[in-house]
Amino acid sequence: MKQLAILGSTGSIGVSTLDIVAAHPDRFRIVSLTAGRNLELLQQQIRRFNPRLVAVLSPADADALKRSLGAGAPEIVSGIEGLIACACHADVDMVLSAIVGAAGLIPTMAAIENGKDIALANKETLVTAGSLVMAAVARKGVRLFPVDSEHSAIFQSLEGHRRRDVRRLILTASGGPFRNRALAELQRVTPAEALAHPNWSMGRKISIDSATMMNKGLEVIEARWLFDLPAEQISVHIHPQSIVHSMVEYLDGSVIAQLGIPDMKTPIAYALSYPERLPLDLPPLDLCRLGTLSFEMPDMQRFACLALAYDALREGGSAPAVLNAANEVAVEAFLNGEISFLNIPGLIRATLDNHQAAPLEHIDEVLRADRWARTEARRIINKSV
Ligand code: NAD
Ligand code: MG
Numbered sequence: 001m002k003q004l005a006i007l008g009s010t011g012s013i014g015v016s017t018l019d020i021v022a023a024h025p026d027r028f029r030i031v032s033l034t035a036g037r038n039l040e041l042l043q044q045q046i047r048r049f050n051p052r053l054v055a056v057l058s059p060a061d062a063d064a065l066k067r068s069l070g071a072g073a074p075e076i077v078s079g080i081e082g083l084i085a086c087a088c089h090a091d092v093d094m095v096l097s098a099i100v101g102a103a104g105l106i107p108t109m110a111a112i113e114n115g116k117d118i119a120l121a122n123k124e125t126l127v128t129a130g131s132l133v134m135a136a137v138a139r140k141g142v143r144l145f146p147v148d149s150e151h152s153a154i155f156q157s158l159e160g161h162r163r164r165d166v167r168r169l170i171l172t173a174s175g176g177p178f179r180n181r182a183l184a185e186l187q188r189v190t191p192a193e194a195l196a197h198p199n200w201s202m203g204r205k206i207s208i209d210s211a212t213m214m215n216k217g218l219e220v221i222e223a224r225w226l227f228d229l230p231a232e233q234i235s236v237h238i239h240p241q242s243i244v245h246s247m248v249e250y251l252d253g254s255v256i257a258q259l260g261i262p263d264m265k266t267p268i269a270y271a272l273s274y275p276e277r278l279p280l281d282l283p284p285l286d287l288c289r290l291g292t293l294s295f296e297m298p299d300m301q302r303f304a305c306l307a308l309a310y311d312a313l314r315e316g317g318s319a320p321a322v323l324n325a326a327n328e329v330a331v332e333a334f335l336n337g338e339i340s341f342l343n344i345p346g347l348i349r350a351t352l353d354n355h356q357a358a359p360l361e362h363i364d365e366v367l368r369a370d371r372w373a374r375t376e377a378r379r380i381i382n383k384s385v
Contacts, residue, residue, distance in 0.1 A: 005086050008034065008097075010038040020269050032085075032086035035055075043068060053077065053089055055076070062077065062082070084106065087110050092116055094118070096268075100203055101122075102128050108122060109136065131360060149264060149266075152266075169223055173215075174199050176198070177194065188341075191334065191335050208335065214306070221312070237297065243261070243290065245260060305327070308349060311352070321366050322351060326347060326376070355372070
């Protein structure tokens with residue numbers, strides 16, 4: 001019986017994870033759940049999974065939840081301390097880290113420091129603080145399993161092979177909803193169009209990141225830390241069908257890939273149950289019906305965010321944390337109608353240009369770079385309207 005903490009249980013990844021847990025009650029037990037503001041869904045999850053500890057963002061929400069659950073309520077805590085308490089609960093074996101954005105960093109790092117194994121969906125943790133996180137993983141001897149589908153595919157394609165035989169990693173990307181849209185038209189796309197991903201159903205932030213391909217840029221940085229390879233050995237191919245989830249190319253020219261239908265339950269379940277594979281109630285991959293799998297190189301002008309992420313990775317130190325924070329502000333501003341879709345990379349570039357990258361020795365330096373970038377990106381938006 002594996003005892004789990006689910007950080008971000010009301011999100012897209014959190015809900016898929018709880019579906020897997022519900023289908024395998026003999027394998028998993030929920031110790032703690034955390035959510036931001038979706039109290040209604042959280043309340044249903046508490047009734048269904050009976051956690052010992054629950055965290056929400058605000059103390060007022062914690063009180064409201066307690067009142068509404070009445071006598072049967074578990075302990076309910078709030079704020080960043082609440083998140084940390086859920087991640088570090090003594091009964092927890094593994095933490096599924098699925099908060100969106102840099103907010104996932106502190107509780108994930110706390111869990112590692114407390115010796116918990118991690119199933120990592122929150123890529124921003126590795127983007128902002130990869131060197132510090134991987135050092136803590138090694139120091140504490142915990143296991144960190146990728147949930148991101150591309151990294152799960154690479155993880156699976158590396159199994160049974162020698163790391164030194166790897167020539168490069170090839171991350172696949174769907175190209176999002178605007179892969180074939182005329183560049184001039186992108187100036188006018190609405191948040192609703194950008195949120196409509198062709199293959200995956202996901203949270204709002206990662207859906208916009210997929211449309212700009214910043215998501216792939218963040219994943220390149222995530223791969224750099226997970227698999228300890230430099231940017232030069234990490235390539236991106238656009239693969240509109242999202243069937244080949246990523247590949248590893250070896251020195252002899254062999255390419256090993258992992259394929260499947262685009263459903264996050266597969267990589268989530270593998271991270272939860274490694275090295276076993278759980279039976280999942282998903283339609284099988286029918287390659288004959290699909291007929292064609294196609295691949296193309298990403299256009300770095302159309303997808304300027306992908307180029308920016310490579311630049312930040314090469315610059316190193318605090319640059320990826322600044323890239324990430326500026327992107328979070330840009331996505332929010334786009335969703336609020338404050339900036340256009342094509343202004344997203346411009347805002348991130350301007351923020352990075354004003355930043356002097358510094359080496360990272362402590363998590364506080366990551367948080368400082370993150371805060372600075374948010375203020376700077378906001379300043380640039382306010383100046384330009
Ligand atoms: P989502 O927006 O659907 O859910 C986010 C969860 O985090 C919710 O439970 C929300 O209440 C909580 N939350 C949001 N802000 C918070 C804050 N400041 N403090 C505490 N909790 C907060 O997001 P998602 O699509 O499930 O993505 C979660 C993470 O997984 C992201 O880092 C994303 O990049 C990654 N990921 C998602 C997918 C996917 O298919 N959705 C695939 C790969 C990786
Ligand atoms: Mg992914």
